[in-house]
Amino acid sequence: MSYNINDKGYYGEFGGAYIPEMLYPNIEELRQNYLKITAEASFQEEFHELLKDYVGRPSPLYFAKRLSEKYNTKIYLKREDLNHTGAHKVNNTIGQILLAQRLGKTRIIAETGAGQHGVATATVCALMGIECVVYMGEIDIARQAPNVARMKMLGAKVVPALSGSCTLKDATNEAMRDWINNPVDTHYIVGSVVGPHPYPDMVARFQAVVSEEIKKQLIEKEGTENPDYLIACVGGGSNAAGTYYHYLDNTDVNIIAVEAAGKGIHTGESAATSVLGKEGIIHGSKTLLMQTGDGQITEPYSISAGLDYPGVGPMHANLYKTGRAEFISITDDEAMTAGLELSQLEGIIPAIETSHALAVFEHKTFKPDNIIVLNLSGRGDKDLQNYIDYFKL
Amino acid sequence: MTLKQVQGDETSKMNRINQKLKEDKKLLSIYFTAGYPSINDTVSIIQNLEKSGVDMIEIGLPFSDPLADGPTIQDSSTKALRNGMTSELLFKQLKDIRETVSIPLIIMGYFNPMLQYGVEAFCKKCQDVGIDGLIIPDLPVDVYHEEYKLTFDKYGLINVFLITPQTSDERIRFIDSVSDGFIYMVSSASTTGAKTGFGNEQSEYFERIANMNLKNPQIVGFGISNNETFTAATKQAKGAIIGSAFIKHVTNQGVDVIDTFVKTII
Numbered sequence A: 001m002s003y004n005i006n007d008k009g010y011y012g013e014f015g016g017a018y019i020p021e022m023l024y025p026n027i028e029e030l031r032q033n034y035l036k037i038t039a040e041a042s043f044q045e046e047f048h049e050l051l052k053d054y055v056g057r058p059s060p061l062y063f064a065k066r067l068s069e070k071y072n073t074k075i076y077l078k079r080e081d082l083n084h085t086g087a088h089k090v091n092n093t094i095g096q097i098l099l100a101q102r103l104g105k106t107r108i109i110a111e112t113g114a115g116q117h118g119v120a121t122a123t124v125c126a127l128m129g130i131e132c133v134v135y136m137g138e139i140d141i142a143r144q145a146p147n148v149a150r151m152k153m154l155g156a157k158v159v160p161a162l163s164g165s166c167t168l169k170d171a172t173n174e175a176m177r178d179w180i181n182n183p184v185d186t187h188y189i190v191g192s193v194v195g196p197h198p199y200p201d202m203v204a205r206f207q208a209v210v211s212e213e214i215k216k217q218l219i220e221k222e223g224t225e226n227p228d229y230l231i232a233c234v235g236g237g238s239n240a241a242g243t244y245y246h247y248l249d250n251t252d253v254n255i256i257a258v259e260a261a262g263k264g265i266h267t268g269e270s271a272a273t274s275v276l277g278k279e280g281i282i283h284g285s286k287t288l289l290m291q292t293g294d295g296q297i298t299e300p301y302s303i304s305a306g307l308d309y310p311g312v313g314p315m316h317a318n319l320y321k322t323g324r325a326e327f328i329s330i331t332d333d334e335a336m337t338a339g340l341e342l343s344q345l346e347g348i349i350p351a352i353e354t355s356h357a358l359a360v361f362e363h364k365t366f367k368p369d370n371i372i373v374l375n376l377s378g379r380g381d382k383d384l385q386n387y388i389d390y391f392k393l
Numbered sequence B: 001m002t003l004k005q006v007q008g009d010e011t012s013k014m015n016r017i018n019q020k021l022k023e024d025k026k027l028l029s030i031y032f033t034a035g036y037p038s039i040n041d042t043v044s045i046i047q048n049l050e051k052s053g054v055d056m057i058e059i060g061l062p063f064s065d066p067l068a069d070g071p072t073i074q075d076s077s078t079k080a081l082r083n084g085m086t087s088e089l090l091f092k093q094l095k096d097i098r099e100t101v102s103i104p105l106i107i108m109g110y111f112n113p114m115l116q117y118g119v120e121a122f123c124k125k126c127q128d129v130g131i132d133g134l135i136i137p138d139l140p141v142d143v144y145h146e147e148y149k150l151t152f153d154k155y156g157l158i159n160v161f162l163i164t165p166q167t168s169d170e171r172i173r174f175i176d177s178v179s180d181g182f183i184y185m186v187s188s189a190s191t192t193g194a195k196t197g198f199g200n201e202q203s204e205y206f207e208r209i210a211n212m213n214l215k216n217p218q219i220v221g222f223g224i225s226n227n228e229t230f231t232a233a234t235k236q237a238k239g240a241i242i243g244s245a246f247i248k249h250v251t252n253q254g255v256d257v258i259d260t261f262v263k264t265i266i
């Protein structure tokens, strides 16, 4: 049994492409070309060169000594926060911009929640000299102001999504509507392992560089490529997919996926999709999502804009359903505390998304000789104001 | 299901839609969002539309995230949901609709609410209340064909597929081969209500489709708002669908003067 995608575009029963006919030509063009183009030598060469010289890869695998001492186990942090633009998101946008160029596209659109994907998209568009429009929920524009400013500085147009909950889900709807209205010249750079096939697979492949590096780096440090546990936070699930990718079918390695519980799972203000979600369709993919009994998608809540999404990518829905991954939900308060703790124990201020993953150590006890790799998906610069307000610093 | 049952159901599929399509006239179909402007307007809107001479009605089942819709239908959907519209309530409202209304009725909605209701249960309810067909923009043709066609057939429901100016001839032929009512021709690459008026691109597209001699008649939708666009759309096609323009009318004028709107079209 494989936990990776099958040739029909499904992970188990999850995935597929449930899209209006208006999007069919775009999606079909991608489906027919993404494997072919990304396998070309010239693509691979340019992709890896940019990851190395522009993004700064490989990102370090850092042994967090004081954090490990505190929790009496061995914790390695995969430093995606040190990437150019400050998060893992850029791995995917580099891949997709190269693909878009080869498909002859001249205009890029994207959705963003925390603004990290928006910044990473605006960045590669500036790099390539391509027009860029980013959709962002009105609420997120307010709570991630530094990233809005960065996108503007990079020359992107930021369009507020005013419908629904005015967060990531609605920004994604608006981006899809833009694509329907601009089907020929535009490529949509989806920012996570969500959306219709082939997006979840394509984004996972671009993020897979994370686990490819972990394998090599862990051999150097521990003499084995297998950690006992992999930990990552899951919004749509792209940093998690990258962390797990080369270990998906290696069941010696335990997988932990961390979701945002918001103010608590049963408070009505949560984004813990694995607990609160049911099977259904969101943004063109059959997956787990939070919805009413009548099939209306509900509005999630998390202090973290990047985790404030009512679904998860189909890969993760399948990891949950099959029991391959353990899902843990972390509240706003637990995450914020863990973020402050990492700052003061290791001198690393994490993104609030990542702080959710870090809070797992208060939840679960690991053995002293366990090797744990946690994806430090992003840095906290964009969240400083939120941390300061929260802790009244 | 046995082959015999399927064949038996094929003949019973000569439903109101097929009969209407045989009439020697251009058809006007109107879309409205159930539960908008008020929760209990559904039945009176349908009755008034029929009285005003409309040939067919698309009853919009509102969805929280209508990907293919522009601001007008998004807005009416949001308000309808706030008013309390659900699949169950819509079926309750439509329970006796066939006592007063005889034109074809189609439910147009996104797939997730139907999936949660249970596709078979949903289809059965449609048949019970007298719905003739469904339009589900985000249910792909291939998935329908593999997983749901037998169920739709069993309950005598026609499923209507969309094509757009970007749809390849090959795919149009495939869609034509699996359709047995009409083809919904989206007039331009757009969400609903986005563009006004038709240009050269539309004339060429209408011409191209007319020349394909498809087995199913075509009905044009998106961007039709008045007599001019209706006439242009139905020059070759069998009929046209108006959605956003009607919703705007209802928003501004209320539900009692529907005939004044219809008179401006036909």
Ligand SMILES: Cc1ncc(COP(=O)(O)O)c(C=O)c1O
Residues within 6 Å of the ligand: A087, A088, A113, A114, A115, A116, A117, A191, A192, A193, A233, A234, A235, A236, A237, A238, A239, A240, A305, A306, A307, A351, A353, A354, A377, A378, A379
């Ligand atoms: C730093 C960081 N981590 C995690 C996420 C969540 O996204 P994903 O689940 O796709 O990794 C985001 C999203 O914006 C982010 O900025």
